[in-house]
Amino acid sequence: MSHPPAPGADRAPAPGPIRFDGEVAVVTGAGRGLGRAYAVGLAARGAAVVCNDVDARAAAETAARITAEGGAAVAEASTVATPSGGAAVVEAALDAFGSIEIVVNNAGRLRNAAFEDLTTDDVEEVVRTHLGGAFHVTQPAYVHMKRAGYGRIVFTSSSAGLFGAVWQANYAAAKAGVVGLCNAVALEGAPHGIKANVVMPMALTGIGDAGGAAFPPEELRATVRALAPLAPHMTPENVAPVVWYLASRRCAPTRQVFSVGCGRFARVFVGEAQGWCAPGAGGLTPELVEANLGAACDLVGHAVPESMLDECRLVAECLDARA
Secondary structure, three states, X not given: OOOOOOOXXXXXXXXXXXXXXXXXXXXXXXXXXXXXXXXXHHHHXXXXXXXXXXOHHHHHHXXXXXXXOOOEEEEEOOOOOOHHHHHHHHHHHHHHHOOOOEEEOOOOOOOOOOHHHOOHHHHHHHHHHHHHHHHHHHHHHHHHHHHHOOEEEEEEOOHHHXXXXXXXXXXXXXXXXXXXXXXXXXXXXXXXXXXXXXEEEOOOOOOOOOOOOOOOHHHXXXXXXXXXXXXXXXXXXXXXXXXXXXXXXXXXXXXXXXXXXXXXXXXXXXXXXXXXXXXXXXXXXXXXXXXXXXXXXXXXXXXXXXXXXXXXXXXXXXXXXXX
16 A cells, blocks of 8 residues: 655645744754754744753854844853753843744754764764754643644754764664654654654755764765755755744644755654555464565555554455455
8 A cells, every 4th residue: 555645745835935924933953053044044935943952152143143134133052961951041032022933953963973872972872962852842742732722843853863874873863763752753743733743954064074974984985975966055045944944833743854965854763564464363373474574675665654553544445355
């Protein structure tokens, strides 16, 4: 069975430019790179923006740029890696502007190393920032959004998390977790006018400049070769418009993941093969697994479950078909 198009995929575009007048946005990691592009663009389209970054000077520079261009912004320098820091970011929005309609979870960091060389601190620090940070900011914001009956949340994952990358087990684990977090937030938020989606950006932002070697030499060479034709187009400006759309009232989809970069965007999904059912829905043995592995992995007729319960329905359909 094939999966229907993403929600809203067949809708005609609404007239006029997308605007955020009267809305308040929080952008984490807004001091430079992607975060700055998101924040500046949201402000240019009318949003009041809280520019969060642990680099207080960089956050202030982004806020100053926005106000110099006639927008409304405040800088905020709490770490999103702690519950108190996340709460402080949301409180800054409420104190300065009185509401919060948009959260863009963008803050992150890298501590790359070969899997066998990763320390507990390497793992915990990266997970605290990416996954923990997204949770710590989104949860208090969600409470206000639920009360207001409206909200837009954009999470940031990575192809490393969905598809894997060497020397990035900590980063990949955190980014895969962000997708799971978004799925739950989107499902719970749907009855309350809250939509949540994920972007997987392709942009050269310098996120890894402060660390050591990013990859082993042979992988680094392969990465350079793969990125060479893309590098001129891997700019924040080629990612930000998708984030602005997902943050808008005109956003149609929720619980979706989009690969974004170089002027291209595409839905990314986790699918499930139709699978193979043992006769009578029981009596499975490792030998039967070996004999039917090809059928279990055949992607013809795959489905994309929309929730854990939806997957249960797919399994039930498979069992019914074998009855």
